[in-house]
Amino acid sequence: MSSYCIHSASDKALSWRGGRGVGCATTGVTMSDATQTERAGKAIRDLIISGVVLPGERLAEVQLAERLNMSRTPVRSALNTLRYEGLVESLPGRGYAVASFAAEDLRHAVELRGLLEGTAARQAAERGAAIFEVDQLNRVLRDIDALFEDQTTWKDHVHEYINLNEEFHRLLIESAQNPVLARLYEQLIKLPFASPSDLVVGYWHLPGSYEKFTAAQHQHWAIVESITAGRGTRAEFLGREHAEITTKALGEMLRSGALSRDLMATAARRPRPAARG
């Protein structure tokens, strides 16, 4: 079984959620987390994302525990957590099953992320963002600009771009100083391919990615500009429009097959448990 880590197609094997050096699904043990529960969570997540277990398939506790070389207790705990992250669904009295995601779900998630980011930008603009926060946003954007200066070498710095892009979006949410919004955002981007990084990971090697990324960066600047100027409405709609680029990129990714097709429900949305894998 050569299904290894995520995106076996992509040679650079960018990890899915910035987990630094986490082991792969088959073992799930090589990483050095604090608790067994965390190890279980990451391992099961990998199993799902990498497509080792398919959508709709049941996740039996004993089976998982054996596979991960631990007892049922941390596995149970991790499954309960993953339920709230939307990766697994709980069956009434029969444990859990891998959640199914349709392409439509991904589009919805991206659109909602734009909505929340736009709201954060508006609130930051309306309350008057602190100088410190704006400075941080500007610094990140200048760093990203530097990466894109040379169109011939920018692909060598994709990792840096991913980190900076993620930091920008995180700072943007923080700038609203709205813990409830931040919590909701956190929950949303835990869905597969709903976070800013995930989409970059899947998109950067496609043709035309440079133009998309520079256009997105243009919007980044405009958002910060709006916040600084206290133009809340413009900030909000720029945040939403920013998601439109992502949606477009998502569409290209789907057509190109860059997204692990296993994540998509091929037949109906959320097929019945299907006790038999």
Add this chain to the structure above:
Amino acid sequence: MSSYCIHSASDKALSWRGGRGVGCATTGVTMSDATQTERAGKAIRDLIISGVVLPGERLAEVQLAERLNMSRTPVRSALNTLRYEGLVESLPGRGYAVASFAAEDLRHAVELRGLLEGTAARQAAERGAAIFEVDQLNRVLRDIDALFEDQTTWKDHVHEYINLNEEFHRLLIESAQNPVLARLYEQLIKLPFASPSDLVVGYWHLPGSYEKFTAAQHQHWAIVESITAGRGTRAEFLGREHAEITTKALGEMLRSGALSRDLMATAARRPRPAARG
């Protein structure tokens, strides 16, 4: 300790989350749920909402297990769940503590609810809501109209209004046919006093409530009207504006002391764990 159920001040003792006939925090056993875990979840929730345990206070597993007459296992599971509902915070390696809510958090939650409901309304309008869904929304609104016909007796039907109001908001979210949005909404309204019902429960006996409720009902009609007419932008902004009424009501509730003050963090936002209760 006469701290009993929720809102000891309000004589009619409306239950907090439509739990039909759930027992009270002190026992937590009288209800007949399927599993111990569910019982634990509801019981701990009651302990928090009713103010028996205070914000910032640590929740020790053994202590809770003894109090609820069960083992630590379901208590652990329930605490893990409540973490994702925002009622408790997990301390790194030291278990859990009751989450603190500032008045500002409640306002933020209500505003975000308006944002999501507005988005749902827009999406329903844009995709063209099915006749069946619109019919259901209209039916609920007609039923609510009937309740408010007689200004002298409407308070006898508060329970019915709560149910109908909740159903309207649920139908509104469903009309968008957006599972991701629905999931986010579900998570949001699990916060204390973020759901439509909770606010009605706390507000209906305050002076001027009749006018507020009828004004809200006016907006309900306008939202459905917009959806039917395919006017997405208007639908969205009506959804947001609808939250403004709620925010105003929330302010009055806070000033009147109708909200359990225990839920509010009196000192700083999210005080340090404070190992000593």
Add this chain to the structure above:
DNA sequence: TCCAAGGTCAATGTATACAAAATTGTCAAC
């Protein structure tokens, strides 16, 4: 041959025992 009822079995739900970690209290030294 099909349907129904019962039994068997596997998997989840729960309890408890054990291990590891952290906090608290105590004692001694500065």
Add this chain to the structure above:
DNA sequence: GTTGACAATTTTGTATACATTGACCTTGGA
């Protein structure tokens, strides 16, 4: 008197054994 380290105790994290529920298969009857 304050500060440091060490030990004792409480508390969380994990494993395992048991109970109970639900599913599947077999067997009997129509």
